[in-house]
Amino acid sequence: MPPRPYNFSAGPAALPLPVLERAAAEMTDWHGCGMGVMEMSHRGAEFGEIMSRAERDLRALAEVPDDFAVLFMQGGALAENALVPMNLAHHGRVDVGVSGAWSAKSAAEAQRYAEVRRVFDTSSDGFTSLPDPATWRLSDDADYLHLCSNETIDGVEFHDLPDLRALGSKAPLVVDCSSNQLSRPFDWSRIGLAFGGAQKNIGPAGLTLVYVRRSLLGGADAACPSAFDFARVAREGSMFNTPPTYAIYIAGLVFEWALQFEYRGLRGLGAIEAQNIDKAALLYSAIDASGQFENRVTPAARSRMNVPFFLRREELTGIFLAEAKAAGLLQLKGHKSKGGLRASLYNAMPLAGVEALVAFMKDFERRHG
């Protein structure tokens, strides 16, 4: 059997092979119960065990404090752009930092529910930098401040979340962490609510994780569908609605895999972060050292997860993609709004995958230089 290709998709994205193999092996019969996981009542003992283990492992892995509820929801980050203001914008005033395509979308959707103030907006430099938080125009009466911790399309990441208290704001911080959750530890003391679609570092599309400080629960807008009222979902242990059971099962297998992940003598999320640092460093150095490729993001704001890059000779992009695919390097096409190339280096991408990509890029540059 040939080696498995390396899959650089921005999401839905590569999953760890052992997770897929275990899911395949358990497909028709989970632990001898005579049913596959897709076929179980969400109220039964078997799925109850899967769900509680998934939440326990996620909390252990990401060190989510007890004063946060973890909700397993549906609808993706795009739905959360509406559901978060419906649940939290009690006074109709929201601050948003616009650092890329996703936070711009979040601001536009929040505007349908609240007055939105942009505390910064880097669209003028093409979303290639992050301004110093000391320069942000924070409101003193915002219900919350929304940031996207990692812009999947633009490749811009907050390597530290801002300390809003230190900046003089009392607003809770809301973080769209779809594409960097579980890629590194988060400082939960700075977060009020975080949310993210699962389809990057966690599992199948169709599962949305919401981590919310319990003190923020309650008082959802009258128009908020009951199924998306965070307080209600929290009270019912994400079982108010039938949850996306199979996606939760796969997420649980990913959490188990991540807890046992080892790298450079580390284990768990520390090991994952260390490998993510090494992968990103390797790819950005190769890009910066080349005469053919470029990444336009300011080094301090570069994402470890999503690396958009371009061929200086744009006309070679199609050839690059075709040759890369033939070499077993898949889904490297840039987002349609940006063009060019993009390599997403989520947790399931091993260092060897980035080494293979870098070797291919060098060879490509030699042949087409």
Added chain:
Amino acid sequence: MPPRPYNFSAGPAALPLPVLERAAAEMTDWHGCGMGVMEMSHRGAEFGEIMSRAERDLRALAEVPDDFAVLFMQGGALAENALVPMNLAHHGRVDVGVSGAWSAKSAAEAQRYAEVRRVFDTSSDGFTSLPDPATWRLSDDADYLHLCSNETIDGVEFHDLPDLRALGSKAPLVVDCSSNQLSRPFDWSRIGLAFGGAQKNIGPAGLTLVYVRRSLLGGADAACPSAFDFARVAREGSMFNTPPTYAIYIAGLVFEWALQFEYRGLRGLGAIEAQNIDKAALLYSAIDASGQFENRVTPAARSRMNVPFFLRREELTGIFLAEAKAAGLLQLKGHKSKGGLRASLYNAMPLAGVEALVAFMKDFERRHG
């Protein structure tokens, strides 16, 4: 290997074994592309093929007319209870027929968005009958009339959808068909919009099907999250949001299986319906003929999909469930709100499964009679 147990879960529910086996075989590599289905970008050619085939097969199977859009959404029927009024209740007036626990929930949620009038309500007889449509108190100005075509908990089913035109109403008919979609042909000419969670006859929980007459699209309430605006979802081919890709893939495999299903010389949905008729007839006759078991629903309103039944000696319920499980008959426990027993006979349940259940019931009655 012992034979696979028969799984009578009300949902998430049993899936056809060949579907699960194929999903397992394709888990790490779909059709030689080097990626599993969970790992594919929803915008890529591979998933595009899976999605368009799934929609095409569903339309062929259920004979969905071209003037209906088929939406692949998230949130389940419970979310639709809010999203349907948000999308359709333009004048804030909704008629609901209350035939069981699910339509009662739909009425309660719709009331948060519109004035709700109950055109009938069978709670007074414990949801065991369906009144003649000629007796319904239809409004002349409702935005739509909502019915649940099959009450999963109460085991009550509309064997014919009402012809609202013939009853003098101009309102579109909205049908929550979560638990009987694809179990039988529907008369689409009587339907304005139908919706249902997938986790009964279609696939994994986390996928919601919405079939909506294109003429009803547009004008969603200002508070409706963009991700749940039916017109927008339709316009973007269910790709406005990242769809639940893996659940759609499994649904597609189920549609393929159903199109090829054969029974008594029939094929496709006709064959499925014929087997469903036989399964239900066999189980209800066994219940009615026994001295030990009873079903309380009026024969004309009995569901083919969900059969709630009770032991006259209630104290035997626990013993029945334990012995049934040991005999390979799983998930027969009644809904917590009703107690007793429930056998769900969705499409993936073969006639042999119902024969095994009936044989077990006879034996149980002999031993505990």
